[in-house]
Amino acid sequence: MHTYQTLFKKYQSIHHDLKKTSNVLSYLRVVTILGIIYLFYLFLRTENALYGYISFGMVVLFVILINRYQSVSKKLAYHKALMQINEDELNFLEKGTNSFDDGAEYTDSQHPYSYDLDIFGTSSIFQYINRTASYVGKDFLARILLHPSSEKVIVKRQEAVKELSGEIDWRQKINALTKISNDSKVDFEKLKQWCTQEPASFSKIKILLSYLVPVVFLFSAVAYLITSDLLVGKLTSFLFVLNLMLFSINSKRMQQEIVSSDKISHTLSNYGGILREIEQKNFSSVQLTALQRELIKDNQKASDAILRLSAHFEKLQTIANIFVMIVFNGFFQYHNHVLQQVIRWKKQHALQLIRWFEIAGEVEALNSLANCAYNNPNFAFPHINHNNEFKFTALGHPLIRAEKRVCNDIDFTQNRFVILTGSNMSGKSTFLRTVGVNLVLANAGATVCAEFATVAPMELWVSMRLTDSLNDSESFFYAEVKRLKTIVEHAAEKPVFILLDEILKGTNSDDKTSGTIGVVEKIICTQATGMIATHDLEVCKTTYKYPEILANKRFEVAIINDELCFDYKMQDGICENRNATFIMQKMGII
Structure with missing residues (x-):
């Protein structure tokens, strides 16, 4: 601070x-x-x-x-x-x-975990981490939070984040340049469309005339100034008009080549500055040096190319100035020559331009993860293993301020599936979200809110927050069953990490109990790892049947001086206390 x-x-x-x-x-x-x-x-x-x-x-x-x-x-x-x-x-x-931007536009209720874990939206993990100011940076950060990466990618990303976390001045320089570029998704899409369009072409005769007529005009004008000959004067006027006519023939093509944004040259100029900073920085991590090599090839720098394009667009956009358009084009077909420069640039670099933007966006996203690591020096970089092992020491939820955060240990290496019980408001759902959110961070290459963590790259599936769909005439219960079916099917195909919170709420208690036990037994027949939170103590008895796979954990509540007291500390075993009746009595309902 x-x-x-x-x-x-x-x-x-x-x-x-x-x-x-x-x-x-x-x-x-x-x-x-x-x-x-x-x-x-x-x-x-x-x-x-x-x-x-x-x-x-x-x-x-x-x-x-x-x-x-x-x-x-x-x-x-x-x-x-x-x-x-x-x-x-x-x-x-x-x-x-x-x-900071909360990325609400990335909210997707059908995503395996983002909607249930509040990855996007107000007071979300994305908003907590996000320090991007560009569309490409924000989009890259959203994508790495939405899609778990491979072990190799995560390790490289962690290395890059570690390196950048200590480079606060450099990170802020990149952030400031991105902020003042003030680009948007619309600008990026227009630029992307421009890159894919076939460039306009000049015939050899038009190229010849773009040089020949201005040269003849120049000699004619000088001759008229010297001789004041009326015939030479008429020739000079004719050549001036001819220059304008040759320019007007290509004016439509010029409009096609101008990216329809009045600030595109400004945006390109700032991105050129960003890429130059990336090119000049001495990196040691594999990921950052690889990105840097993409920007410098055959002694040609991406920043120089983008700055040239920015200058071309700035010149081309002066076509809107009536004085510049008439005088400059009447004298030497100025905009025809600029257009030729744009076409040459497009043929040479158009396929690389979007990738250069994406590199800037990736660095910006890595800077966001590095900023989070810098702001939270007590967070740990998780060890990435390939043995499907998950273990956390002093695990907490990053969105809960440190002075109020209660941390717990959880180990899935002995028993890979946990049944979590506890009374109302004891912290079951919060802990499930704590595990889920930290797994998302780990899969993105970020630090996690724990003293120690070891995780395996694995798909995460969560069922915590479902809504019924009136448009699809779908009940809450049916939506939940469909979700569970999808989760079970994915678990059968490959190892996944599963978090379930009080499932089958839309049916009667007997169905709920037998259904929940059935889901648990179905899941543990696969190689899935995870946790289910439930109020149903009958479900906990399943651990007696599968002691090597299942374990019981609990959150307890105490009533002291006629008040509920929660410590939010997880313990072994099955919950012994209940508080629903007590709360309703305190509120005068019963």
Whole structure:
């Protein structure tokens, strides 16, 4: 937290100084433009050439001030983003205020676990971890939380996260550049579509004319200035119009080649800066060096190529300026030459551009995982095994603040399936979510909220939160049975990790008991690992039949001074206390 405070003050000071410089430059620009107008007026009134020369000099000064102002504005936006990054982290750590994107659009009630475990949405794991500012970064982070990775990928990702966790300045630099690029899914899809479109082509005759006619026009114009010959003047005018006609022939193609976003050159420029940072960084982890090698091939850097494309688009977009369009194209077919440069770039790099964006997004997602590791130095990187072993020491839920978090040990190496019992509000569902969420983090390559963990890459299936579907005329019970059927079928095909919370709630108690026991017996016939939470003590007796596979765990509650007391500490055995009647009596219901 102290680091964020120091960085916030540092960038706040720089931002303050830049703001003062920006204000001074704005004032000087106004004074300069007024001076230009006044001196030009004096030149017209007095015909004194000195006023004209001074006016011209002030025009040059105005251009310099414009360029300087734009440079300061970029730095101002960059340092404002850095300020915001550190302010957001301080608010998150000190006040628990979470202003980060929650990824709600990735919510899917049919997903094997994301809906049940609140991976997306307000106060979700995604929002807790997410520090991405781009669409590609956010999408990559969502995908690694939604799809478990292989052992090899997880280990490489862990190594990269470890390396980046200590690089706070570099991580924030990448984050700030992404923030000011201000891209979106729409921008990315348009750019993707542009990459897949066949580039417009110039015939050899058109290329020849794009050079020949402007050269002839230049000689004709010089000749007219020297001779003032009327015929030469007409020829010059004709060539000027011909240049415009040759430009207009390709104007439609130019519109097709311009990605329909008024800020695409700005976005590309910032991504060029991001990729340059990645290219120049000295990495040691396998994953990051592999990504870096994709950006630098045959001594050609992706950042240079993207910055060239940004410059091409910026030039091409000046077609909207009527003055530039007429003068520049009338003189030398300016936009035809820019279009040729875009076409050459597209033929050479279009297939690589989206991959370069994806690399930037992957690094941004890794930075998010690294930021989580940095903010939580007590979290552990889980050991990844290939023996289908799962064990956690001092496991807690990362979304519960440390001062309130109660941690528990859980070991699935001796008994691979646990039946968890406990009274209402004792912590059963929270613990199931704790296990599930940490498995999702482990499979993504992130740290987990535990002192020690060993896990195996395995599909996770959860049945905790189901809804009935009115559109499909589907009852809650039928939806749950379908979910259980899917889980059992997947468990029969390969090892999976299963979390079930009070299943078959939509039927009577006898059916519920026999059905739950049937599901448990069906699951343990496979190589599945997992846990089921239940109030039904009859289900717990199944452990006597399968002592090598099943184990009973419990959460207890005590009534002290006529009040319920929960310690949320898991114990061996079957729950002995109940509290439903007591709670209803306390509330005056019975």
